Structure formats: structure tokens, C-alpha cells
């Protein structure tokens with residue numbers, strides 16, 4: 209076997225409300241290739257609406273997922289890229305201006321202008337997670353994505369700043385540390401999903417990503433090749449399960465099973481005469497109901513969710529400017545009828561997104577529940593953004609200090 213170049217090992221840790229997933233991959237920064245080597249998953253027991261509510265339980269879930277991923281990949285996991293979401297996430301747009309140091313824009317000028325743009329007042333219970341450049345203006349020329357080496361005297365940066373709750377971020381770091389791991393980067397989950405799912409054209413034209421998980425629906429709007437808006441709605445698949453359990457008087461676990469196996473978000477898409485069995489609570493015998501009756505419970509909740517999304521996007525005028533429409537991902541988007549219902553409520557073209565840009569383990573790459581995990585891996589191919597650099601949270605060496613994986617030896 210011929211030995212190939214050294215590839216770096218990266219591990220993504222998606223601590224979701226329903227599951228914790230650890231994905232190990234080998235990455236080649238030069239060719240921007242990513243090959244998934246191992247995967248582990250466990251039920252998430254210590255999370256609520258995307259936020260840690262029980263440290264010990266979350267630590268156990270991470271341990272199990274990481275252990276499985278280590279076993280499958282044969283790699284000992286040390287550093288991880290972790291996702292974060294929850295209704296503590298907030299975002300704002302800001303801008304900064306500096307005088308260009310020499311006769312052309314240098315990397316130092318870029319760092320200075322981002323530093324100027326991030327100088328906003330952030331409450332002490334918030335942490336600046338990302339400062340994402342949206343566009344640069346050199347003198348009077350706007351719409352520039354990379355101003356390096358451009359001539360000019362004045363450099364302006366328009367950025368999207370994302371803040372998270374300091375304690376929410378610390379709790380994630382604590383859980384990771386207790387598993388003898390290091391949170392090498394913390395990345396906003398919808399940014400990760402967007403990286404994995406959206407095409408360049410969609411990001412350029414204007415597109416809205418909805419990651420509908422178990423506890424949160426994460427919204428990210430991209431336009432002109434960069435992020436414009438982010439928002440988290442603390443309603444997702446768990447509420448649908450709760451509604452089924454309440455309406456059909458069935459235990460939560462059975463409601464979850466019924467939802468995954470038989471629910472459709474649009475009742476009119478279901479055959480009228482198809483019957484399904486519903487487990488009853490206590491010692492009562494199971495009952496039969498029509499699949500359409502189940503979908504009539506599910507549809508109003510999903511419709512309400514899309515209505516909330518509509519209101520959020522419409523308020524900022526984002527729906528109207530999203531020429532490439534809406535892309536759905538996250539486990540709940542796998543429910544039949546979600547795309548059709550979203551199109552009805554949002555009145556724009558909607559598609560289901562699958563992660564792109566990674567190979568190996570197709571059951572992971574093609575599963576919408578793992579779009580965030582794959583996106584976190586792809587994020588490793590991007591340069592560390594200014595928030596991490598300026599915030600001093602990055603540690604020297606970063607990914608480069610990870611074990612090298614000699615691809616040719618396997």
C-alpha cells in the first residue's frame with residue numbers, strides 16, 4: 209500500500225436535545241477532502257431545548273457516543289468541535305471602519321476592521337461566539353467579499369455578530385472537559401448545518417435554512433455568499449411528540465414511535481383507510497386509529513411552527529429576498545409532508561437538504577439528523593473566524609496539534 213500525505217483527524221460533537229453524535233473524520237486541508245472514519249451516537253439525557261440542563265447525564269451521553277466513535281475509527285479522540293444552540297443565542301449586525309495602513313488592504317487591516325466591528329457592548333452574561341464578515345467596502349466600492357490587496361484608503365466591514373449565553377457555553381465546555389476532551393471550537397449549530405447543506409448558488413442568491421431538530425428550530429438566512437440573520441425557535445419535534453401523547457392518550461415513547469413510523473405533516477397526503485395501533489396508558493388494551501387521525505394531530509403543530517418561522521422571516525423581509533427559497537434539515541424534516549406543508553405556509557420553494565462535501569458512512573452523511581455533525585467537520589476546513597481569534601479562546605496549535613493520521617497505513 210502506498211503511503212499518502214498526512215491527513216488531520218477532526219471530531220465533531222453534536223450535543224442535541226434527542227441525541228449526542230460524535231463523528232470522526234480525516235481531513236485534508238489542501239484538497240478540502242473529508243472522509244468519515246467513525247461514528248457514535250447515544251440518547252441525549254441531559255438536554256432541554258438545545259441547552260444542557262443536567263451535567264452528569266450529558267457527560268454520560270457524550271462518553272457513550274465518543275466511545276463508540278473511537279471504537280469504529282480506531283482513533284483516540286482528544287479535541288472536538290462542538291455545536292451550540294438554544295434560545296440564549298442572539299445575533300446582531302454591526303460595522304467598523306479603519307484607515308488602510310499602506311497603499312493596499314493587508315491582512316492586518318482586515319483584522320483591525322473586524323476588531324473595530326466587534327466593538328459592541330455585550331452584557332456580561334453573553335459571549336461573542338462568531339464575528340462573521342458579510343461584506344467589505346473599500347473607499348466607495350461595496351459588496352466586496354475579499355478585499356485583500358485592493359487599493360484604497362478606507363476599509364469598512366459589515367459583520368454579523370453571534371452571541372451565546374456565557375453559562376450555556378461554559379456548561380458545554382464543562383461536560384466536554386469531564387469526558388477528558390477539549391472543546392477546540394464551539395460553533396453555532398445552524399452555521400454548521402448551512403455549511404454542510406447549502407450550495408454556493410443558494411448562499412449567493414438568498415436562502416433560508418431551517419434545522420428542525422427535537423428541541424429547537426434553528427433559522428439561518430444567507431445572501432450574497434454570507435450569513436445575514438440567525439434565530440432560534442424553541443419548538444421542534446419534541447412538541448409534536450408531546451401533542452401526540454396528549455391527544456391520543458399514549459405514553460411518550462409510543463408517541464415518538466408513532467410519529468417516526470406513521471406521522472405525516474399534511475393529513476391530505478395520507479390514505480383515509482389505513483389503520484395503526486396505538487398503545488394505551490395503564491393496563492388498557494391498545495386501540496386502532498386511522499393514520500389520517502394521527503396526521504390531523506401532527507399537522508396543526510407543524511403548521512404553527514412554520515407560521516412562527518414565517519413571522520420571524522417576514523418581519524426582517526428575509527422571506528421576500530430568499531430567491532433560492534427554503535432548505536429543511538434536522539431529524540423532524542424527515543417527516544413526510546414537511547416540505548409540502550412548508551411550501552404552503554411560507555409560499556416559497558422548499559427542498560430537503562442533505563449534507564455535501566464528506567464521504568464515507570453514507571447513513572451518517574445522508575441523515576438530516578446529522579447535518580449539524582457533518583457541518584461541524586466541514587467547519588474545520590474554514591479558517592478560525594475573528595471572534596475566536598480576538599476572543600482569546602483559541603489555543604495555540606488548534607487542529608494542527610491533533611494526531612496525524614497516516615492515511616496510507618490503514
Ligand SMILES: Nc1ncnc2c1ncn2[C@@H]1O[C@H](COP(=O)(O)OP(=O)(O)OP(=O)(O)O)[C@@H](O)[C@H]1O
Pocket residue numbers: 223224225226227252257258293420421422423424425444445446464467468469471538539540541542543544576577578
Ligand atoms: N422520520 C421521522 N419523522 C418524524 N420525526 C422524526 C423522524 N426522524 C427523526 N425525527 C425526529 O427528529 C428529532 C431529532 O432530530 P435531530 O437529531 O435533528 O435533533 P437534535 O439535534 O437531537 O435536537 P436539537 O437540534 O433540537 O437540539 C426527534 O424529535 C425525532 O422524533
Ligand SMILES: [Mg+2]
Pocket residue numbers: 224225397421422538580
Ligand atoms: Mg440538532
